[in-house]
Amino acid sequence: MKRTWSLALLLLAACGIEPSAVEDSSEAPTGVAPGVTLYFLDEWGELRPQLRETGRLGTIAEAVGLLLTGAGHSGLRTEIAPSSVTRVVVTTTPEVVELAVPLTAGDVTPRGIDQIVCTALGVHVQSGGARTMKAQVRFVQPTPVSDVVRTCPLIR
Amino acid sequence: MSGPLWPRGLRSRLLVAFVVVTVLGAVVAAWSGAGTAGAALVASSEQRLTEALTGQIGAVTPGLAYPPDQGALERLRSAAGANTLVTYGSLRSADGVAADLVPDSLRTAVRTGNRMVTQRTTGGGEPWLLIGTPVMITAPDGARTPSGIEVYAARDLAGVEREIAGMARSAVVTAALTLPLAVLLALLAAGSVLRPVRDLRDTARRLAAGDLGARSNPRGADELADLTATVNEMAGSLQESMAALRRMQADARRFAADVSHELRTPLSTLTAVVEVLSMSADGMEPDARESAQLAITETRRLVTLVEELMEVSRFDAGTARLRVEDLDVAGAVRDCLRARGWSHRVELVAPGAVPARLDRRRVDVVVANLVGNALRHGEPPVRVVVAASGGEVLVEVTDSGPGLPEHVLPHVFDRFYKADAARTRTPDSGLGLALALENARLHGGDVEAGNRTGARGARFVLRLPRESGDR
């Protein structure tokens, strides 16, 4: 009889929401940063991150736009031709970040494309995105270069 | 389990047990279903809420100034929805009940764990889900460090609880719906189990009442059918034994009757010739005379014994018949005493005539045996009281002797039972009281044996109906 009653109590407990202890749930959100990381090239032509202290992380478009404005006086150089237009359109799908830059394929070297891809994917990861994300760069004129789905050599 | 609440009858017990088990099963099934669904509902709600919060926070953090100022915290808090508390160092931005509900344990877990944590709690009578999370800084290479910003959000679970309650209610209803079904099934099951039990009980009753031909029909091949077959077997062997016993009894009785009958012819001769002997006794030697006298006495005794044996045989064979006639019981008793020469030894108390319709000879036998017994085994004065009471005639015979010992009482009317063989003064056949009882019963009456209350002596009471039908 005792067992029957405890069973009934158990059943009653199943009905309704009981307070619980602290339970682990999931990854914490992220996305805050003191600034944005841009990628330039050193004298040996290697990719180098450069933190611009903007006070916040900002979007991929802002970061790539900032990249297009050049390396400034930091001792690093860029292989992206200077342009007065820095508006970048970013389209994000689950697998690929598509970057439409106001450049032609001739305005950038393959290293310059790496700069764009690394900067964009870096912001993506810093905003909490997956590290497996890939990028595609589209130019103002269609070119086979744009069809390549790329990853950043520094972000594995 | 043997309290007054537990029903006595097999049927009701079976019914209750069946219903309890069925309903309990239904309740357990419904309830555990509801419980599982409830738990799943809570889990999915929690997941939805935490994912939503992660999304809300993640949507604003890239645009959030870091290190944040009060304004940035306000923005983050408003993005995270109502009932949210956002802290960064000593800065804080709070809205709703979140700040009141968040316990220290949750804060500690947020600060040390670098992961989003949850805790269910109650506040204001409502269930809440508390979600706490640090906001992380992720380096481009994926390394995560806490930013120092912490977000605590309280999410109302009242809606979820209402859903769970709804599910529990439907579980109760489901369980309740099984109740009439369970009763119906229980009745059917109890019927199928109890019918053979009832049959068996009826058979047992008939057997107990003496109907040895009673049998149950075994149905099926279960334990009850086995039991029924066993009971039938038992009844069968009982019937056989009883039949054998009856045969033996009948044989024994017939033997007694035959023997008595055959003894009658030589006794007729003996009776005739011993009288001749006694008539010639005067001229004999004294010892020859005494021998003749003994022969006469013993022949008379033998005649009496054979006559009583034959009478007993007639009772046993059921051939004893009543020959009723109108008679005065008081007069019959008086005649009985006078004919045996007992009138001066026995005090007769009779209220005048007591008319009745009885068998004169049988009444005489009963009275003679009762009085003879009192004279033989009791002590004077012996007293006979005749009285009429309603439709009955009572003849009470008492003596003033030692009375009947306790161990003798149940055997007083047994055939050939002799309680004090050594002290018997005059020999008697040993059938007298048995015959007295049989004769009384043939009339529809009875003889009771006992002791006088308040005085010494045995007391026999003959009860006869005033109107005895011919049998």
Add this chain to the structure above:
Amino acid sequence: MAAILLIEDDPLVRRGLELALSRHGHDLRTADTGEDGLREFRSSTPDLVVLDLMLPGIDGFEVCRRIRTGSEVPVIMLTARGDDFDVVGGLAAGADDYVVKPVQPTVLDARIRAVLRRTAGVPGGVRVHRDLHVDTTALTVTLRGEPVALTPTEMRLLLTLSAAPGRVFTRRQLLQAVWEHDYLGDSRLVDNCVQRLRAKIETSPAAPEFVQTVRGFGYRFGPV
């Protein structure tokens, strides 16, 4: 004292009774079968017959019936105790009395003497009841001038009843007066004898004129 025919099949019982009754002064003749008995009865004309009912050949009932055709000689039956069939059948066959075996010769002698006493007349002359004439000394009865043959027992019963017309006699009183039985006498003797008497003197035995039944008490002699 009296000539008695004893019909009994068992030789030892027969001899025993013969010895005892002779001792009581009777003149005994014996027979061992019914046929023998009837032959002896016709040749010796006894005063009384003592008849065992269980006989080989023709039984006691038949012997009694044959004796009764043309003879009023008293018959006493020897029966087994309690054998109602014997008693009823014997009385119906016309026996005057019965004794139960084994019988004490003194008891049988008393019955014999009682039966024989019924053959003696009583003073009183001729009693006339309508067309029934009863001569108490000659012991003859005529009905409408015709003689009626009565056995001594029937005669004695008629004499007893008609001595006090209108008086009710109980069966017990009649048993003592006619049969000289003790208090345990069998009342069927009376009833049976009354029936036979009615058959002889009543015009309609079903609605008797002379021997009337008084229910619950006994009999009385009419007309009153």
